[in-house]
Amino acid sequence: MSDAVAPAIPQPDTVDNAIATPDKHQPYDALGLKADEYQQIREILGRRPTSGELAMYSVMWSEHCSYKSSKVHLRQFGQKVSDEMREHLMVGMGENAGVVDIGEGWAVTFKIESHNHPSYIEPFQGAATGVGGIVRDIISMGARPVAVMDALRFGAIDHPDTARVLPGVVSGISFYGNCLGLPNIGGETWFDPVYQANPLVNALAVGALRHEDLHLANARGVGNKVVLFGARTGGDGIGGASILASDTFSEGGPTKRPAVQVGDPFAEKVLIECCLELYREGLVEGIQDLGAAGISCATSELASNGDGGMVIDLDAVLLRDPSLTAEEILMSESQERMMAVVEPSKLDAFLAVTAKWDVETSVLGEVTDTGRLVIHWRGEKIVDVDPRTVAVDGPVYNRPMQRPEWLDALNADSARALPRASDDSELRAQALRVLGGPNQADASLITNQYDYYVIGNTALAMPDDAGMIRIDEESGLGVALATDANGRYCQLDPYAGAQLALAEAYRNVAATGANPRAVSDCLNFGSPENPEVMWQFARAVEGLADGCLELGIPVTGGNVSFYNQTGDVPIHPTPVVAVMGVIDHVDRRLPSGWQDEGENLYLLGV
Amino acid sequence: MTVRVGVVTFPGSLDDRDAMRAVRLAGAEPVALWHGEHDLKGVDAIVLPGGFSYGDYLRAGAIAARSPIMAEVIDAANGGMPVLGICNGFQILVEAHLLPGGLIRNDHGDFIRRDQKLRVESTDSAWTNGFTAGQEIVIPLKNGEGGYIADDATLDRLEGEGLVAFRYVDVNPNGSLRDIAGLRNERGNVVGLMPHPEHAVEAGFGPDTDLAMRSGTDGLTFFTSVLKQSVLN
Amino acid sequence: MPTIVVEVMPKAELLDPAGKAVAGAIHRLGENRITDVRLGKRFELHVDGEVDDALLDTARQLAADLLSNGVIEDVVSVHVADDAHASTGA
Amino acid sequence: MPTIVVEVMPKAELLDPAGKAVAGAIHRLGENRITDVRLGKRFELHVDGEVDDALLDTARQLAADLLSNGVIEDVVSVHVADDAHASTGA
Numbered sequence A: 001m002s003d004a005v006a007p008a009i010p011q012p013d014t015v016d017n018a019i020a021t022p023d024k025h026q027p028y029d030a031l032g033l034k035a036d037e038y039q040q041i042r043e044i045l046g047r048r049p050t051s052g053e054l055a056m057y058s059v060m061w062s063e064h065c066s067y068k069s070s071k072v073h074l075r076q077f078g079q080k081v082s083d084e085m086r087e088h089l090m091v092g093m094g095e096n097a098g099v100v101d102i103g104e105g106w107a108v109t110f111k112i113e114s115h116n117h118p119s120y121i122e123p124f125q126g127a128a129t130g131v132g133g134i135v136r137d138i139i140s141m142g143a144r145p146v147a148v149m150d151a152l153r154f155g156a157i158d159h160p161d162t163a164r165v166l167p168g169v170v171s172g173i174s175f176y177g178n179c180l181g182l183p184n185i186g187g188e189t190w191f192d193p194v195y196q197a198n199p200l201v202n203a204l205a206v207g208a209l210r211h212e213d214l215h216l217a218n219a220r221g222v223g224n225k226v227v228l229f230g231a232r233t234g235g236d237g238i239g240g241a242s243i244l245a246s247d248t249f250s251e252g253g254p255t256k257r258p259a260v261q262v263g264d265p266f267a268e269k270v271l272i273e274c275c276l277e278l279y280r281e282g283l284v285e286g287i288q289d290l291g292a293a294g295i296s297c298a299t300s301e302l303a304s305n306g307d308g309g310m311v312i313d314l315d316a317v318l319l320r321d322p323s324l325t326a327e328e329i330l331m332s333e334s335q336e337r338m339m340a341v342v343e344p345s346k347l348d349a350f351l352a353v354t355a356k357w358d359v360e361t362s363v364l365g366e367v368t369d370t371g372r373l374v375i376h377w378r379g380e381k382i383v384d385v386d387p388r389t390v391a392v393d394g395p396v397y398n399r400p401m402q403r404p405e406w407l408d409a410l411n412a413d414s415a416r417a418l419p420r421a422s423d424d425s426e427l428r429a430q431a432l433r434v435l436g437g438p439n440q441a442d443a444s445l446i447t448n449q450y451d452y453y454v455i456g457n458t459a460l461a462m463p464d465d466a467g468m469i470r471i472d473e474e475s476g477l478g479v480a481l482a483t484d485a486n487g488r489y490c491q492l493d494p495y496a497g498a499q500l501a502l503a504e505a506y507r508n509v510a511a512t513g514a515n516p517r518a519v520s521d522c523l524n525f526g527s528p529e530n531p532e533v534m535w536q537f538a539r540a541v542e543g544l545a546d547g548c549l550e551l552g553i554p555v556t557g558g559n560v561s562f563y564n565q566t567g568d569v570p571i572h573p574t575p576v577v578a579v580m581g582v583i584d585h586v587d588r589r590l591p592s593g594w595q596d597e598g599e600n601l602y603l604l605g606v
Numbered sequence B: 001m002t003v004r005v006g007v008v009t010f011p012g013s014l015d016d017r018d019a020m021r022a023v024r025l026a027g028a029e030p031v032a033l034w035h036g037e038h039d040l041k042g043v044d045a046i047v048l049p050g051g052f053s054y055g056d057y058l059r060a061g062a063i064a065a066r067s068p069i070m071a072e073v074i075d076a077a078n079g080g081m082p083v084l085g086i087c088n089g090f091q092i093l094v095e096a097h098l099l100p101g102g103l104i105r106n107d108h109g110d111f112i113r114r115d116q117k118l119r120v121e122s123t124d125s126a127w128t129n130g131f132t133a134g135q136e137i138v139i140p141l142k143n144g145e146g147g148y149i150a151d152d153a154t155l156d157r158l159e160g161e162g163l164v165a166f167r168y169v170d171v172n173p174n175g176s177l178r179d180i181a182g183l184r185n186e187r188g189n190v191v192g193l194m195p196h197p198e199h200a201v202e203a204g205f206g207p208d209t210d211l212a213m214r215s216g217t218d219g220l221t222f223f224t225s226v227l228k229q230s231v232l233n
Numbered sequence C, D: 001m002p003t004i005v006v007e008v009m010p011k012a013e014l015l016d017p018a019g020k021a022v023a024g025a026i027h028r029l030g031e032n033r034i035t036d037v038r039l040g041k042r043f044e045l046h047v048d049g050e051v052d053d054a055l056l057d058t059a060r061q062l063a064a065d066l067l068s069n070g071v072i073e074d075v076v077s078v079h080v081a082d083d084a085h086a087s088t089g090a
Ligand SMILES: Nc1ncnc2c1ncn2[C@@H]1O[C@H](COP(=O)(O)OP(=O)(O)O)[C@@H](O)[C@H]1O
Pocket: A149, A150, A151, A152, A184, A185, A186, A187, A188, A189, A440, A441, A442, A443, A446, A447, A450, A461, A462, A463, A464, A465, A466
């Protein structure tokens, strides 16, 4: 904004105003809410929502944040569990990331998450901020992040757009992860034209913590302070919020609201060290990272998981762009921010630590026992909601499902129908063609851009089948991780395909000598409003849940990414499965390669 | 008496803990130093570790070179204290003008991580006296801005005075002029290099060797060299 | 040899971590009148021959398509350098 | 808000691989009148208040000491932006 044109003074849409003007038209549909969802919000509040409340509900009830289409299916992960699966589980599904006991007083938290759509729009920043987001999930559990992995799906290797997307994605992951000082210990790369306009960028982070350092994201303790720290809040990723902004501004309001976010790994590295020092000094009660839905998500989730009430003054949020409206501040997805709940007596010590790390901090408000999340801006009350209605009790859908009619024909059209090689040279040519395919090719063009040495605890990394990290330098205790998926198997049979992905990741971990212990998954599918996609999704979840029960390892968390499609054509169902295993001493690890001449080769299994 | 080796942490330092581990494995006592202080805590030698200090957004090492602790490091280096700059530490030394030339974006444009073969060109320094001249070693390299440049006159002087401490062998990974991987100063107390000796100090976590995977420990000699030197002094 | 200068800056509404880091360094040096810094790129395109309008158009096209990333950057200028502002081409 | 622009270029006699890579990309697009490219930096320093001579001197000092590395780079310009050449600060 230049000084010449003074920004219009936005008129906050207050709670009083909402009561006084019940019939004001609100652009709920442009924010992605359905008419009945909007109606439901009006019923919950007993009035129309303010535009700030509408902003919060719309982002929190989005598919991405509310899991409204997947919830009914994901429940199986919590239901199909045996005692064996519960034995090592310290924190299960539903928290920022699951936490698993690995013995000797150590625990590990890990999670895999997608950043598919942003990585198509702006590959470098999209992939970079994907790594940043998943790492913040890990920090928010009280853990020190110790490694990352990435599972990637691109379109055809010779398509010109792949030449834009792939280098951008890889250098974004490399840049962010390397700058954070987290070894990249493995992943996957796969090419298929179905991902041409919808690449998949799934990033995994793993962290380690002592049992006693476990932190959960909740706001307990009436009078405790709610503190926002890290990067300043800017207009990042709030393309949608501009709809509300233009509704709020009479004219001349801000128009340039980017849909992309720019990551600052340096800020995140400093934030990690700062958070770890805050934990070490015992200065936080609860903590939550800010990702999608930013302050809307952090305040409503912290309040829901705690004593139920919170009062916030939005004017205290440090802004990068002073022209932001309240709605935009609530929805901003600016990276590298965290929200903490701090006892008043520890606030000074808290501020001393953030000052030491040059991390900007502001106190936004405090925890109450009113059961209401109340937000003020410019002296007016603009939000007054039951936080659970925002964060927990959103809509849940049992979407129609239909087994695709084409499925039988696709399965019948097997490789058996293909002509066999008639002689040796043809066979040779076929074998070479398979071996020369991009999906069999050496991935080192990608993996050579990843630092796996940093921290000095990497026991296995690319080109091994699984990555392995030493957790305890004294005892040698470590964990191994592998991620796998095969969209083509899942297209043929999502139930079996998901199980095959699980089995492959499980084998890759077991083959290192580690004992598989827990699972995280990132479920990449097309639109849930397409009954065929919904059927694929349901079958894949069922397959994965049954498979986990069979193998005796629980799903501890993960992520669902819907709407991966080009026009009406969905991607192949691609559930990426990550398995984590434990090894008592990393010295006993088994690498994938031959170590010495004269060793024997055995083929095991069927 | 144990030798105390300071390792400076800047905001964005990444390999500081690894450098401390290397110091410990070499038999010395690591001492954590903080960028914002003027206190060298009476150490006998200093390591500037790898990482991305201040994000390396301006020029790698440029902002860190102007931090409070660097004023002390520069004084100490000028007084003869052994100082080793690894990767970002090398960039900081160059930005602080303790070593000549500059480090720019790799010629191929990408970050690269590889197990790198080096030739030890100079053993006349606090950090290389444990090697034999011409010895070939393998230590990990990982950088985005590792291309060494200087004008021809400077390069000729470095060669003529034997100040090139390490040269890349087989592969020049970043377009460094004359394959320069590391330098020492005239006095031999200050050494900087792009590859990471602290990642080749512990069998099982180092670079691959012909003997076994991840078994390389060639980096340990940097730290034992300075120990020997400090004990002699 | 004439030179076309292309200047590219990060979009004003986006975070510029590099500029932020430089501003931080400037403030630590005690200079607070400079409130904010943005760090962009400056290309010098050395031209063999005359710079005519057609070539300037080509340069504008290159600036938009190749030298900048329209999602996160703006081309703020494409102009022929007056000698004072161009570094001497080798 | 006034803006001081600082322009820094790699020294002409030194290698500039980034510029060379851009030149290569331009040639692959078929444009050969552009023979050589150098890639430097453009800083915008946003100033709170007036830009007086003292502040310009400070900026020149910063340009020489912090914003460039004299061993490998030249400061080619420190000037107050005319609006046409400054991106709009947020
Ligand atoms: N995108 C990626 N990120 C990190 N590591 C990767 C990536 N793609 C492949 N890798 C690593 O490269 C190695 C070879 O990968 P791949 O060819 O997929 O192995 P395999 O076929 O044995 O599963 C593995 O160690 C894998 O972890």
